[in-house]
Amino acid sequence: MTWENFRFALFEKAPGALFEHSLIVLITITLAILISVPLGVFLTRPKFKSFGLVTLNLLNILQAIPGLAIIALALPILGLGMKPAVLALLFQSLLPIVKNTIAGLLGVSSDVKEAASGMGMSRRKILLEVEIPLALPIILSGIRTATVYVVSMGTLAALIGAGGLGNLIMGGLSLFRPEYLIVGAGLGAIMAIFLDRVLGHIEYRITPPGM
Amino acid sequence: MIELMQITKQYSGQTLPAVDKLSLFIPQGEICVLVGPSGCGKSTTLRMINRMIEPTSGMIKINGENIMNTDSDQLRMGIGYVIQQIGLLPHRTIAENIAIVPRLYKWPKDRIKKRVEELIVMMGLDLEKTWGKYPSQLSGGQMQRVGVARAMAVDPPIMLMDEPFGAVDPIARTHLQDEFLRLQREIKKTIVFVTHDINEAIKMGDKIAIFDAGRLVQFGTPEEILTNPINNFVEKFIGHDRVVKKLNLFRAEEVMQPVGRDMRKNEFKVFVQTTTSLPDALSLLLEYDVDYLGILKGEELCGILSFKDIRKHVYRKEGE
Numbered sequence: 001m002t003w004e005n006f007r008f009a010l011f012e013k014a015p016g017a018l019f020e021h022s023l024i025v026l027i028t029i030t031l032a033i034l035i036s037v038p039l040g041v042f043l044t045r046p047k048f049k050s051f052g053l054v055t056l057n058l059l060n061i062l063q064a065i066p067g068l069a070i071i072a073l074a075l076p077i078l079g080l081g082m083k084p085a086v087l088a089l090l091f092q093s094l095l096p097i098v099k100n101t102i103a104g105l106l107g108v109s110s111d112v113k114e115a116a117s118g119m120g121m122s123r124r125k126i127l128l129e130v131e132i133p134l135a136l137p138i139i140l141s142g143i144r145t146a147t148v149y150v151v152s153m154g155t156l157a158a159l160i161g162a163g164g165l166g167n168l169i170m171g172g173l174s175l176f177r178p179e180y181l182i183v184g185a186g187l188g189a190i191m192a193i194f195l196d197r198v199l200g201h202i203e204y205r206i207t208p209p210g211m
Numbered sequence: 212m213i214e215l216m217q218i219t220k221q222y223s224g225q226t227l228p229a230v231d232k233l234s235l236f237i238p239q240g241e242i243c244v245l246v247g248p249s250g251c252g253k254s255t256t257l258r259m260i261n262r263m264i265e266p267t268s269g270m271i272k273i274n275g276e277n278i279m280n281t282d283s284d285q286l287r288m289g290i291g292y293v294i295q296q297i298g299l300l301p302h303r304t305i306a307e308n309i310a311i312v313p314r315l316y317k318w319p320k321d322r323i324k325k326r327v328e329e330l331i332v333m334m335g336l337d338l339e340k341t342w343g344k345y346p347s348q349l350s351g352g353q354m355q356r357v358g359v360a361r362a363m364a365v366d367p368p369i370m371l372m373d374e375p376f377g378a379v380d381p382i383a384r385t386h387l388q389d390e391f392l393r394l395q396r397e398i399k400k401t402i403v404f405v406t407h408d409i410n411e412a413i414k415m416g417d418k419i420a421i422f423d424a425g426r427l428v429q430f431g432t433p434e435e436i437l438t439n440p441i442n443n444f445v446e447k448f449i450g451h452d453r454v455v456k457k458l459n460l461f462r463a464e465e466v467m468q469p470v471g472r473d474m475r476k477n478e479f480k481v482f483v484q485t486t487t488s489l490p491d492a493l494s495l496l497l498e499y500d501v502d503y504l505g506i507l508k509g510e511e512l513c514g515i516l517s518f519k520d521i522r523k524h525v526y527r528k529e530g531e
Contacts, residue, residue: 112300114298115297115298115300116298118261120286120315122284125315208301208345209345
């Protein structure tokens with residue numbers, strides 16, 4: 001281990017890798033939220049409740065497939081680069097958000113919903129002004145779980161040329177340069193902890209003051 | 212006024228209907244109490260009036276208009292609704308909770324603010340201390356007041372109240388009932404009130420509808436029901452102390468013998484006010500072991516009440 005190698009890894013390689021990694025996480029989580037939250041809302045509406053169990057099982061299976069396998073499976077179809085990586089990570093991050101969205105929405109007291117509906121609030125209004133605000137802390141906690149997951153699994157994306165902190169780790173492994181490995185893994189860990197803290201703080205802030 | 216015509220609610224998978232061919236007429240400006248054991252269909256009936264539950268057959272008219280012709284959200288906005296669990300939105304302040312229906316009606320902000328303040332004061336709550344608080348910071352009794360205030364926000368002519376005072380302790384309940392009755396004398400709403408407590412029904416109701424197993428068993432004023440229970444079920448439901456309960460309906464001034472100026476205060480040992488209820492007066496007669504009470508209006512002696520007067524009154528009413 002040399003200081004020179006360490007410095008090179010940290011100041012020359014890491015900024016780009018960190019940027020790519022952040023991009024992968026951001027895209028994946030944004031897509032995951034856009035899919036999961038509406039899906040969770042949909043599955044708690046009385047008409048579609050019966051699909052709930054099937055969908056959750058399906059997502060469970062998706063999450064159970066190792067990320068590496070999905071990346072390998074997606075490779076022939078989507079090719080190299082960020083697309084298959086995002087897809088693989090997406091599959092793995094849907095479940096916690098959908099699950100928490102459902103739990104959060106079902107956790108809203110039926111008395112509150114009954115009173116809201118009895119006052120003449122439309123279903124849409126009840127969803128937007130009552131159910132979602134009350135479920136938001138739990139939904140956000142699902143997003144937090146998924147984010148940490150994507151940050152750590154995201155290192156695999158380097159295997160199919162998507163870049164990110166995985167590049168440093170893989171590079172370190174193949175070149176026998178532990179400095180690269182330490183920098184890559186260390187930054188990944190710091191990023192996961194940082195995002196977890198930030199989202200935890202937001203979760204705390206958006207929890208309605210009366211609760 | 213509210214008319215229920217041959218209303219039936221049959222839940223799928225149940226052999227007996229929850230409400231069976233029920234007809235009921237609730238006149239304007241009165242409190243009609245639906246009372247009965249749990250599962251008798253009283254809450255179901257109430258909830259059909261604002262279409263929280265839709266009847267299987269039959270028709271409900273409000274002021275002559277079939278409620279099925281109105282959009283259900285519009286209908287509910289125009290009917291005050293209070294439930295036992297209150298259901299205040301926990302993430303909204305008290306002021307915001309009360310403002311929900313006015314906001315649905317898109318009232319201008321300053322009008323909403325004025326109305327909210329008016330209601331908080333009307334409910335006997337401290338305006339400064341209450342309006343910015345969250346429901347979890349209030350006591351059960353205070354929350355129930357906010358629930359009633361919220362239901363009255365746009366001054367709806369009809370209010371539906373499902374065991375509104377059921378979740379508070381007996382002392383707070385008596386207090387809320389008294390205040391609500393006083394308020395009702397001013398606002399004269401048409402109120403459908405559900406309870407399982409016959410004493411509350413007798414106290415609150417201008418009319419009482421006694422339910423059993425989805426059917427209306429007896430409908431009438433509290434006095435009619437206490438005097439002439441129609442069958443064994445009603446008799447058992449109102450209890451063996453119905454004569455004493457009936458005393459609750461009267462105040463001392465209605466039963467006393469008026470006295471002239473020749474009577475002096477010092478001829479009496481015990482005094483009560485004209486507004487004292489008969490059970491209280493009776494209790495005092497027994498407690499002090501006296502034959503008669505002096506009845507005061509303010510400071511002035513205006514009547515005399517003896518045990519015989521009470522007994523005569525009970526039997527006279529019984530015979531009518």
